[in-house]
Amino acid sequence: MMVGRGLVNRCAALLALLLSLAVAPQARAEDGYALWLRYTPLEGEALARLEAFSPAIITGTDYLPTDTDEAAVEELERGIESLLGHPLPRRSERKGSILLRCHDNGRDVGDGSFTIRSTGTTIHIGGRDPRSCLYGAFALLRELSQGAHPLSIKLDEKPAMPLRLLNHWDNPEGTVERGYAGRSIFDWWTLPEHFDRRLIDYARANASLGINGTVVNNVGASPLFLTDAYVPKLARLADELRPYGIRIYISARFSAPVEVGGLPTADPLDPRVQAWWKTRADALYAAIPDFGGFLVKANSEGQPGPQDYGRTHAEGANLLARAIGDRGVVIWRAFVYSATDETDRAKQAYNEFVPLDGKFDDNVIVQVKNGPIDFQPREPFHPLFGAMPHTRLILETQITKEYLGFTTHLVFLAPMWKDVLDADTGRGASVAEVVQPAGMAGVANTGSDRTWSGSHFDQANWYAFGRLAWDPGLSSEAIAREWAAQTFSRAPQFLDAVVPMMLRSRQATVDYMTPLGLTHQMATGHHYGPGPWVCDLGRPEWNPCYYHRADAAGIGFDRTETGSNALEQYAPAVAARWRDPRTIDEDYLLWFHHVPWTFHTQSGRPLWDELVHRYDRGIEAVDGMARTWATLEPHVDAERFADVGDFLRVQQREARWWRDASLAYWQSLNGLPLPQGARMPEHSLDYYRALTFPEEPGHPHAPN
């Protein structure tokens, strides 16, 4: 059936209205799946400007468009049509154009840097490799989504760091360690024959942020990924993700030569072992020419490693690095603990790795967590940053909220990551500057849930990770604002309420979980809820007691000269800021100091009163978040509005649980009454100690 253009034009306004009212909501299925790529139809002036622009999208005519160019064109068409609320007119009736020109002849010679400029009615997106156009397309859409004038968008962007990687802790049978968003998005069982199209949307989301690599399996690695059977599976995945500028990596199990290679040893100095890794690397590169490389967790938490053979981390890493050669990298985690006995777990990585500085091959990168313990709500930055000048370091962050209430607590993590990125190491550079030659890794929070991340607000953490890896100079506020505008609503009243709520959320969680520099007070195994009373686990550093060191007299871990002296691992200027409990930033007080319950804090309150005050402040902040959210109903679709409200109710209840259980325990030690006016814990300490959660999500283990 042919339809005259005239009728179309006469009906256009009505169509747009009906599309937006009646159909778009259903088409857009506001279940969170669309992430920040919703491209909600514009309104008012912004809509009029985009209508007036109605661009043709053209790739540079002097080279053959690549798959990546095509992905960029497709995204621009999809995004602009969605922002308009109707299909673009046919080509002859378009008014402006977007010209994509990213050479050289599709070869991968650049870093994805791009420029956006306008001349007349044309927007030019340019750069030196196809990813430039892809990243430029998403950047343009991000601006348009926020209502920018198409022809006044002017951007010059260059990624701050070469590696912007997701680390998936996904197991081959589909479970996800510390995953709270359903099963793995990777279905190894049906690959290579079947490729789940959902992964194209995963790739789009990553490309929109500039994430350019993904480690597809858990660092507690199954050796299956190093078998022949997995080569075609990995190759199919790599082929499908490649147009979106994403390279794939695998976590490599150090003992794989024994487990799947049939060798009697995995000793890195054994020539058979060296030959085996070379063969595996060759098989992977034959199938995946741009294979990224290996990520390794070795001699940590029971994982095998070179120390099993009396070799160093450097000897282990170099074994794999030489198998890979100049084709890729080996990323070696510095998260080592429990392999040796330390007086202070916080010191171990520094002690093991600093002596190895300069001994790693050039294509080895050492991956260092943001803080010296383990993704706690607040930690000081890791002392390794700046302490290994001859080694490339990549910053490891955790997007999934292992220690931060899983998916039912709303915690925006950009402020936490900014803390570490902006930290001055005292060794001539900020952490962001230290990791600049390598990059950032984020432990993914993606899963098979329709929301991808298990909750709507956890999508913001995926987003923030990617944006900060691209540009660590962005502020948490700017990131929150652009995310919320694209994900929920661009109404200023909405943004002015939700952005401050997001920015406060991390401190709220610190306050109700581990205030004043307390750390690792979570229950055993699953890390959900409070467990400060746990003191009897096999190794000392598995116990919350080890971290709080509380007794009748006081609380806190003395890491000064009188204690473990972890402080000396930091540059002198940094150590000086933290040495004196009277002047330290009190967010780190009990991290570095053991002080009496009567210690006079900067507020003037004794420590015990200040502690209670901070727990209560956390609860008040969560209550405030819930109140704020309740006012935002006019701006949010019903399903997501209800979802977020439901989870905030859980968070309110659990913030009280954290406070009450913690206080009941501290009182059992110090015998102190609560400060005047403070609410009594709702239950007895025994009640809290008896709670168990055998159905807690997120702690499966890989089959080996």
Place this chain on the structure above:
Amino acid sequence: MMVGRGLVNRCAALLALLLSLAVAPQARAEDGYALWLRYTPLEGEALARLEAFSPAIITGTDYLPTDTDEAAVEELERGIESLLGHPLPRRSERKGSILLRCHDNGRDVGDGSFTIRSTGTTIHIGGRDPRSCLYGAFALLRELSQGAHPLSIKLDEKPAMPLRLLNHWDNPEGTVERGYAGRSIFDWWTLPEHFDRRLIDYARANASLGINGTVVNNVGASPLFLTDAYVPKLARLADELRPYGIRIYISARFSAPVEVGGLPTADPLDPRVQAWWKTRADALYAAIPDFGGFLVKANSEGQPGPQDYGRTHAEGANLLARAIGDRGVVIWRAFVYSATDETDRAKQAYNEFVPLDGKFDDNVIVQVKNGPIDFQPREPFHPLFGAMPHTRLILETQITKEYLGFTTHLVFLAPMWKDVLDADTGRGASVAEVVQPAGMAGVANTGSDRTWSGSHFDQANWYAFGRLAWDPGLSSEAIAREWAAQTFSRAPQFLDAVVPMMLRSRQATVDYMTPLGLTHQMATGHHYGPGPWVCDLGRPEWNPCYYHRADAAGIGFDRTETGSNALEQYAPAVAARWRDPRTIDEDYLLWFHHVPWTFHTQSGRPLWDELVHRYDRGIEAVDGMARTWATLEPHVDAERFADVGDFLRVQQREARWWRDASLAYWQSLNGLPLPQGARMPEHSLDYYRALTFPEEPGHPHAPN
């Protein structure tokens, strides 16, 4: 913004076109989520008829509409608007009407029977309880979806059996035993605060089939479901599913009084144990007045049960039945094995349960699997059917394809279930008649996957289960046809190709996996792929060798008088049909008989040649399915077309694997050459024996 009706009318045709072309496809997101409730816009005459009808939907005016009425009205509006391809006109402009009248005053007095009649331009849906209107609404939409004339639809339907239940083998932490479609659809972790709206679509799908109950957790039951913490979670679920006519049940762990009740025993004759169960039942009924009851797996595969205390199954079942009283039922599984030593596992349930006939309380129902072993591709019907005249029996089927290739093999199960439902027990009734006072249970294949069932064609098995539980008289062909028409395309060319393909698929799988009455030849644990060589597991009946009994001379399990005499558990007339290997339906030959490799089969071929022929016939059938599907591209959306094709390729490869591995093993025993022209196995027996699949889905265990 107000819009004049005139403009609307002038643009109506264009609107309809654009809606159907541009928007509907996206709105309908052909990822399989919509199941058979797609309501694809009608075309041609059928569309014109529905346009001319354009009904107002009205609930009976002399009683207050219930939530169930409202669900029915909502579904009719959604369905009819979708079938029209546009919103219904405003009420004053509707031409016909659908009148729902299902009393008495919303009380639950009927069984969901309904009638549909037309007078003038009104369709009347009537019945005696609100579920009548709900079931009637879905039945009407099923007819309309297939193009029926609205005003000539005349139906009188009455469910054949009172209980039409899904059994979910879902664990509280979200894994699913024998689940191949992602995680559990039930998120106990966020209930009761949060209710996933997806479960409303689950409820709609079940209601569309008349499924009226769901057992929410695995029969290998966690005692968590019997704790106080789970009462509000279960209550929220029950409240949300109730409008759709679905009652909830839980699987109860027999030892829960010890594990979560703090008692020293779970002995059914102990008054403390009796009081504990009464208290638990009371707590559940206080929160869920229509709670369905308990399902119990006892003294089977390591589960606790009354025999642990020297009591009988009847004493165990009556313990729970008395706690529940007349408020609900206890469904006690007859799937018992390994608790006692039997010469033939197939005999155990009969031997244990027949002596208990008449000893169960009135509200106990015994749940019997379709066959005496365990959901194999083909089994004779279970000898208990007809053998317990004083006990209500419910038929247990398995919708999830534990032994049938998981989700990547296309196997339509209606023919298998028809085999058992239609079987004449020889004791005066068919199996369908035997179970008529109780009903049918199906082990669900639902999960968090977007397709619900892990593959598009596995949705047909959920559908077929529900339709057969409603009316076991339906033919497999009728079910396949109405499912395919609603799910994919109502084009006759499509249906004429896909329906025969579906109907052949089960025999194909029997042929390439376990032809001629072989059974349980699957690999250990995960039950995927062939493992006929497995002979050394702890108990004899865990081994495929136990079932095939093959050696140099012959193959098959002698269940006649010269063997285990399982045959005598059947009625004489039935036993007579199966006693003679020369006249038996050869689909059951090796189930009942041990015969030499040279045995002359009815085809004239020696057994060995016939066996090879059947494996090859299975492969040819799968190849034919793949060829057929390839021709159907014009009728199927791109994504689902590709998905099905991908899985058929897996099935083609794996059918060959089954045949080749099995033949290599049989040859290692009988030393016989392959019949002339038969293809050699691709690999050696050692190759097949060495294959392992540690990442296989579907065999997690519940946390206790």
